[in-house]
Amino acid sequence: MGSKSSVAIPPQLVKLLEADDNQKVRSHSYYVFNRSTMRHMSLLKTLCLFLFLLITAGYFAIKPLPSFGSHHDLQCSSAAWEKAVRKSAQRKEGGRLVVLLTGAAGFVGSHVSLALKDRGDGVVGLDNFNHYYPVALKRARAAKMKKAGIFTVEGDLNDQKVIARLFSTVTFTHVLHLAAQAGVRYAVHNPLAYVHSNVGGFVTLLEQCKNTVPQPAFVYASSSSVYGLNSKVPFSEDDRTDHPASLYAATKKADEVLAHTYNHIYGLSITALRFFTVYGPWGRPDMAYFSFTKNIIEGRPIKIFQGPNHEELARDFTFIDDIVKGCVSSLDTATPSTGSRGKKRGKAQFRIFNLGNTQPVPVGRFVSILEKHLKKKAIREIVPMPSTGDVMFTHANITKAQRALGYNPQTDLETGLKHFVKWYQTYYAKGSGHEDTLKGYMPF
Numbered sequence: 001m002g003s004k005s006s007v008a009i010p011p012q013l014v015k016l017l018e019a020d021d022n023q024k025v026r027s028h029s030y031y032v033f034n035r036s037t038m039r040h041m042s043l044l045k046t047l048c049l050f051l052f053l054l055i056t057a058g059y060f061a062i063k064p065l066p067s068f069g070s071h072h073d074l075q076c077s078s079a080a081w082e083k084a085v086r087k088s089a090q091r092k093e094g095g096r097l098v099v100l101l102t103g104a105a106g107f108v109g110s111h112v113s114l115a116l117k118d119r120g121d122g123v124v125g126l127d128n129f130n131h132y133y134p135v136a137l138k139r140a141r142a143a144k145m146k147k148a149g150i151f152t153v154e155g156d157l158n159d160q161k162v163i164a165r166l167f168s169t170v171t172f173t174h175v176l177h178l179a180a181q182a183g184v185r186y187a188v189h190n191p192l193a194y195v196h197s198n199v200g201g202f203v204t205l206l207e208q209c210k211n212t213v214p215q216p217a218f219v220y221a222s223s224s225s226v227y228g229l230n231s232k233v234p235f236s237e238d239d240r241t242d243h244p245a246s247l248y249a250a251t252k253k254a255d256e257v258l259a260h261t262y263n264h265i266y267g268l269s270i271t272a273l274r275f276f277t278v279y280g281p282w283g284r285p286d287m288a289y290f291s292f293t294k295n296i297i298e299g300r301p302i303k304i305f306q307g308p309n310h311e312e313l314a315r316d317f318t319f320i321d322d323i324v325k326g327c328v329s330s331l332d333t334a335t336p337s338t339g340s341r342g343k344k345r346g347k348a349q350f351r352i353f354n355l356g357n358t359q360p361v362p363v364g365r366f367v368s369i370l371e372k373h374l375k376k377k378a379i380r381e382i383v384p385m386p387s388t389g390d391v392m393f394t395h396a397n398i399t400k401a402q403r404a405l406g407y408n409p410q411t412d413l414e415t416g417l418k419h420f421v422k423w424y425q426t427y428y429a430k431g432s433g434h435e436d437t438l439k440g441y442m443p444f
């Protein structure tokens with residue numbers, strides 16, 4: 001191979017190839033080949049290189065989405081890092097809570113962080129700035145939060161060291177856990193990214209909360225998708241949620257049952273919020289309202305999914321401001337955890353709420369509203385819905401959230417999309433400096 005190949009063999013591999021009694025080489029090679037047939041070292045090298053490339057390709061195909069690298073100027077655990085974390089956690093006049101907010105540079109996370117900070121609560125953000133959608137938008141949200149005095153730690157939920165360091169630096173009264181691998185359709189392409197963040201990361205964080213003295217109250221994002229193939233409308237929290245239609249939904253359902261065990265065994269105060277297709281300014285580019293807007297403006301076609309009998313799909317689209325109120329109220333009404341040092345000292349609060357709008361809108365109608373605000377017709381392509389996890393409709397019953405949280409969504413889709421379009425046109429306007437940041441991005 002060697003000199004003629006344009007692929008440089010890394011030194012580690014050369015070592016592996018040379019040491020043919022090396023366990024690693026054997027463990028891969030011996031499954032496939034009978035060693036006695038491989039007399040020629042060159043053939044062995046070729047095959048090993050092939051295997052190496054195959055394994056590497058497999059690893060990159062399934063590994064969690066990369067974060068954006070260390071963009072941050074502060075190293076975790078440096079004195080400057082600790083100072084920034086403590087300062088961000090400080091309460092101002094009127095503030096009662098000290099919140100660790102995960103997914104802080106995300107759509108919902110950035111909005112809730114600002115709302116909490118605005119009323120005086122201490123807020124420390126955590127985000128891994130991964131590449132699931134253009135990271136420039138996450139950076140811009142974090143920059144906005146920084147201006148408001150919110151420090152966003154750059155780290156992954158699965159990084160126990162960072163998580164432990166955060167909790168040893170600050171006594172958090174609450175954790176609002178919004179970080180997740182989002183997106184229903186992407187889950188078929190990278191299932192392990194969902195398991196990594198939504199299951200592994202979720203348990204890492206719960207473990208830390210359970211071990212911390214005093215334990216914080218834990219509020220987190222579940223999803224309307226847990227209702228899966230449920231056909232009873234509107235969806236209420238007592239309905240069955242054991243027929244997920246996507247791996248994303250399955251991981252969110254897993255969170256709900258995992259959280260229950262931490263409540264039951266360790267006395268963690270737990271609140272799950274089932275969000276229904278949240279939209280609004282600073283939103284997620286992978287979602288339909290965002291990508292449709294982009295395509296309509298650029299004169300590109302949009303694909304509108306249709307059910308197997310040509311039915312329209314419908315969603316209970318919920319505006320971000322209403323969701324923010326639901327999150328803040330969930331934190332305010334969460335009662336303290338009851339556990340200490342791995343033991344429950346009494347029954348702890350366990351709640352699940354739908355946060356929807358209670359007004360499902362067919363996707364065709366939602367496109368018409370966008371057309372009106374954009375003053376431009378969409379090129380509509382009606383296509384069969386993909387078999388990658390979509391459901392026909394969502395519709396929230398919000399009675400429980402109304403009673404316990406005073407949750408009362410105020411924004412209809414027409415008004416909410418108007419706010420979104422206004423934001424989009426300003427944020428991505430020519431000369432804004434952001435106009436190219438979505439270039440080439442295609443949602444799943």
Ligand SMILES: O=C(O)[C@H]1O[C@H](OP(=O)(O)OP(=O)(O)OC[C@H]2O[C@@H](n3ccc(=O)[nH]c3=O)[C@H](O)[C@@H]2O)[C@H](O)[C@@H](O)[C@H]1O
Nearest residue numbers: 182183223224225275276277287288289303304305313390
């Ligand atoms: O409530 C949730 O828990 C989830 O909400 C959101 O999922 P969805 O409700 O699927 O939103 P979104 O992709 O905007 O599609 C909206 C509609 O457009 C249809 N749709 C979509 C894309 C397309 O190309 N064509 C199309 O018709 C599509 O079939 C659907 O009917 C979050 O992304 C998810 O992370 C999770 O939080």
